[in-house]
Amino acid sequence: MPGNTDSPDRLAAAHALDPLFAPASVAVLGASGDPLKIGGRPIKFLKSHGYAGTIHPVNPKGGEIQGLPALRSVGELPRGVDHAIVALPASAVLDAAAACAERGVRAMTIFSAGFAETGPEGAAMQARLSALARDSGMRIIGPNCMGVMNFRIGMIASFAFMVDLGLPRLGRTALVSQSGAFGGQALVMANRRGLPLGAWVTTGNECDVEMADCIAYFAGDDQTDVIMGYMEGCRSPGKLVAALALARERGKRVVMVKAGSSDVGKAAAQSHTGALAGNDRVYDSLFRQYGVYRADSIESFFDAAYAAGSGKRMPQGKVGVFTVSGGVGVLMADVAERQGLELAPLPQPAQDTLRALLPLAAVRNPVDGTAQIWSDMALFRRFVRTMLSEGRYEAVVFFLTAMPYSPPLQQPIIDIFTELRQEFPDLALVLSMLAPPALQDTLAERGYLVIDDASRAIEALAALHVLSQPSAGPVDRTKLPRLAHMAELTTGNEHAAKQALAQAGIPMLPERAVADPDEACRAARELGYPVVLKALSADIVHKSELGAVELGIADEAGLRAAWDAIAGRVAQAAPQARLDGMLLAPMAPPGVEMILGVQRDPVFGPVVMVGMGGIYAELLDDVALRIAPVDHDAARAMVRELKAFPLLDGARGRPRADLEALADAIVRLSVFAGVHADRLESIDINPLRVFEAGKGAAALDAVLLARAAREEETA
Structure with a gap:
């Protein structure tokens, strides 16, 4: 769309x-x-x-x-x-x-x-x-x-006994759960944690209204800012995608827990792509595309939604930490680093100011006022105000231990933090402390996030940072290449797979399917030595493992010897394999080997994947996925997500790979998969060799499994 x-x-x-x-x-x-x-x-x-x-x-x-x-x-x-x-x-x-x-x-x-x-x-x-x-x-x-519950109008259409335990504070967050049991627990947790809710719904068996319908409803609701979702499965992927697109379009923050997995590729036992795209990585990809924060625990689910409800933004992830415990400050710094947040030091003039006020303090970031700072609340005020005014942070966490339980400190704490909230309305401010409920409520009403555990406080800000990032959103299909629908799509050997993919614009080296050594020699003279020779058979998927490939063949004698050697090894290792002759191609120039693939997801249909190729595809497990089709921006983003991206981008003096050629191959493969979604089970291009920048790429091996053939095999 x-x-x-x-x-x-x-x-x-x-x-x-x-x-x-x-x-x-x-x-x-x-x-x-x-x-x-x-x-x-x-x-x-x-x-x-x-x-x-x-x-x-x-x-x-x-x-x-x-x-x-x-x-x-x-x-x-x-x-x-x-x-x-x-x-x-x-x-x-x-x-x-x-x-x-x-x-x-x-x-x-x-x-x-x-x-x-x-x-x-x-x-x-x-x-x-x-x-x-x-x-x-x-x-x-x-x-x-x-x-269903709409707390704004007292519309409690539920029998949940948890309602008798008390309702959450009224807020602008809606919670949608496919599980009634979790929905009941969530109602109690929201009340106990001080998470304000505006609406709550459990969808049960979903004979009509689905979770996606409810997400779309709250995306269109002007009184809802944050949507929490507890998902066990997806009945209508198109509805879910449209709902997330609407939420993104309307600036709603979505926080999701997804239980279970989509089990991509269980049926594709021979497919690298099926093995690599398994579990629920497809949901991860979908959520990333639409700016959804995926929580990995119930605790982080509530903390992320609580932080999202603040309405604050942290696009750079710059955080300041004030603590009265040096050890906890170090712990918070460790968590921040793991979560990808930046604890930038205070500017030197601000450090000098704080050191002059309290020589024993640590003033870099985290800033440790030590327990001594409690003895002078005026000094406390100057310390924290300097951090906020000079630090250029997007968020600041204050770790105050249990000292707010001290009655003489409570009113000064309220006064100081009320003034700070008024003076710095745009900052995300978090109080990590143990305090009387009335004090916590007072400061929460002033606009503070109150999270007692210091590590959780940092992780909540990390979620807010993720939710503040731009997301790609829907693919603009008008910008995709136009591909014709092939009249026939069947499982075949490597040569047949490459011929089909070449029609989609996937780059290939010139190659010849040859029936005997004499034909191979004629083809080699035409293409030029050195060449590679491979067994050609739809029954042999992973040829290297059977010794069915010979590389760097320099002349005719070597080619004839290679033919005999491959034929002998295949006859011994795979006697039932049907040979269609052999495939001969020139040796490819050096480059970085990648894997491109498509796998049919049981929920979302064709999913395109890119990762490190060759023998490392499953060993390194470094892949990026998107629901097909994808555009060039999404393809580039997939490549940048890879841990191995520096290898493509010229790390340590390596030549920079042709990233545009790689992105274009991803796009064309994804469009091919979308056009043939009704008949396609999986595609493996392993490896796709990506040459130096400006020199393109080439698929060196390919496997295409048509859906009808897979269904016949598993019937």
Whole structure:
């Protein structure tokens, strides 16, 4: 999708979920007068948390439920109720949902379990729910979910007992979880950690509304700045990509935990690419492309979202550390270095000022005021203010130990840090301390991030630094090369694979498929010695391991000897292999060997990969991936991500490789994969030799596996 031309449509689609999150009326099917029961809890929560809309309890007994008049059936509901909460046995859900659709109910939350998670019969019932949602336009979240909460309007459409433990402070962060159990835990954690939330939703079995739909909704919500997501899987990759694109476009910060993996390439046992692109690196790549911060633990998930909610930016990652403990300052510096943050020293004049104030202090960065600084709060004020005014930092962390528990220090701490926040409103300021909850709350309200653990404080700023970086966003498909769709795409030998890839513009050396030694000699005279000779067989993928390659053949005698040697080794090592003759090519000039590949991801389809090639492909495990297709900017970024990039960029006096030729090959391979996505299983180009700058590149070996052939092999 070029640019953001479809954003109005995506915003309109996102706002279609308004009846779920901001309903003017709510019906509760299976309503109970007992506030401890699943059908009673939503009514209790709606009433006690200030929901101002109309509540319609529905129960066959009628009467009064929790002080509200109850309706005996869905048929008694007024037409056009926004949101129905379903707390019924699974066997009654389909009829109730159909009745709601008939009455024009716009959205539905289904708590009931007993659907796809239970087996084929439940899956069939869930499929009928999906069809009902699709045909009627009524949006359904669940089944088997814990519900939806919009804290801004007191709309608590949930049975989670965690609500009784207290709700988080009201804020501009939304949390979306595919797991109800995690969603419940997250609600408690947000409350305990002081993470302000505006909305919370668990999506359950996702018969209709998916996690991606909810991300898109909050991306379009003007009252949401940060979106937290707990993801276990992705049902609709196109929706997820569009949702992340909308969030990026609208400046929303997305923090994600992704459990599990996409298991790329499990079926491609012979593919280097399949082995290298495994686990969930595809999600890493997707998140990087759209500026999503991926947390590696629940703790970092909450800390990153908390920091993101500050609204501060740290594009350079420059951090100052003030501490009253030299040892902890060293620990924080170590963490900062590992996280890629810069602890630049204070300018020398500022160091001189601080040293004059307190000769025993360490004044470089971290700045250690020592415990002595607590004896003079005026000195404390001058110390920290000098850091903020002279350090040119984007963020400063103050490690204050447990001293804020001291009653005589509490008001001076409030006064000092209130003044600093007012004077330096653009800085990200973090207080790492143990303090009474009231003091922590006061300083949090002043705009400080309060994180008791010093290492976590640094890691939260590292997340903020990542979230402050520019991201590539969607590929502009209008700038991609145009490739024709090949009428046939089949698994074949190396020569056939190269012929197909050459049509995509992948650079190749001239080569000849030859049937016997005489034909090989004629081809060698035409191409010029020295040459390389390889066995040509679709049954032999890794030829070097079988001794099916001879390099640097200088003359005809050597060529005939090489032919006999290869044929003998193949006959011994792989007697079942079908030989199609041999492949002869001139020796390639020196260069850096890379691997390019494509692997079909079970979720996202073709994924393109680049890494160090030759025999080091799997040994070094240094690769970069993107969902195909990619443009030239993305291809260049992939190459720069490699740890081995300095080898390509002229490190230690090496000639600089032709990076543009490498990027162009990545782009063309990715477009080829996209054009043939329906029939392609995997491609390995290993190696692609990249020559000196300006001299191009060439694919020296290639394997192409067509999807139909792979399905036949595994059937």
